[in-house]
Amino acid sequence: MSEPDKYSDEFLSAFVDGQLAAEEKERVYLELSRDEALGRRVCELRGMRELVRAAYENPPLPSRLRRAPTIGRRAAGAAAALVLALSLALGWLLQTPAVSQQPPDQTAPAVGSAADAPPAAGVTGAPVRVVIHVSDSGRAHVAQALDEIEGLLKFYRAHHQNARVEVVINGDGLGMVRADAAPFPERIRRLQREYGNLVFAACQNTIDRLRRDRGIAARLLPGVVVIDSGVAQITRRQHQGWAYIQV
DSSP states (O other): OOOGGGOOHHHHHHHHOOOOOHHHHHHHHHHHOOOOOHHHHHHHHHHHHHHHHHHHHHHOOOOOTTOOHHHHHHHHHHHHHHHHHHHHHHHTTTTOOOOOOOOTTSSSSSSOOOOHHHHOOEEEEEEEEEEEOOOOOOHHHHHHHHHHHHHHHHHHTTTTTTEEEEEOOOGGGGGGGBBTOSOOHHHHHHHHHHHHTTEEEEEHHHHHHHHHHOOOOOOOOOEEESSSSHHHHHHHHHTTOOOOEOO
């Protein structure tokens, strides 16, 4: 049996929907970092899920009530198609070497790209690079996200894997790393201390929108870097060969 066939579509759908146990998720994460074909399957399933969600949010009218398509409805359809197209086109280019970048000063937020730290002593194997996307700052969601992030880091450390993990935060997820709103600031600080291969990166566009729309000047937790755009950063990382995980 080939590597991509080890998992059924039902199993991978459960993974995409966040329904697997922590140990099963870690096993899939490891396989995704090694197997490009498996990554494409997960991308396809995620894209299909987004299309189904868009269809339910914008159900077609009965024929007798159907009106001419509006610009908004056409735009929604185009956006759904774009999700699938990007998922398939960007893929999981795991063999492309990532571009090493100079880290910004972590004493205060600064616009730029999150850095690749040098591997810790004793790590072996080809580098594994994972970008994790967080866009929800609800307490339960952040707790689950931190559990998965820490579980992944522990797994790579236990297996002496040369790994880089970047958590890209945008939209409603910004509260995860805001000094005045973060539900688990001490846990984030502990993870930053314990894992030099972990970076939390906040979206400047989200920060600007929060200031413009709500008059809030976001102050971030120490060590959180600022990137120009969460979406752009994820796209860059995928082009550089990073595996993409949304939690």
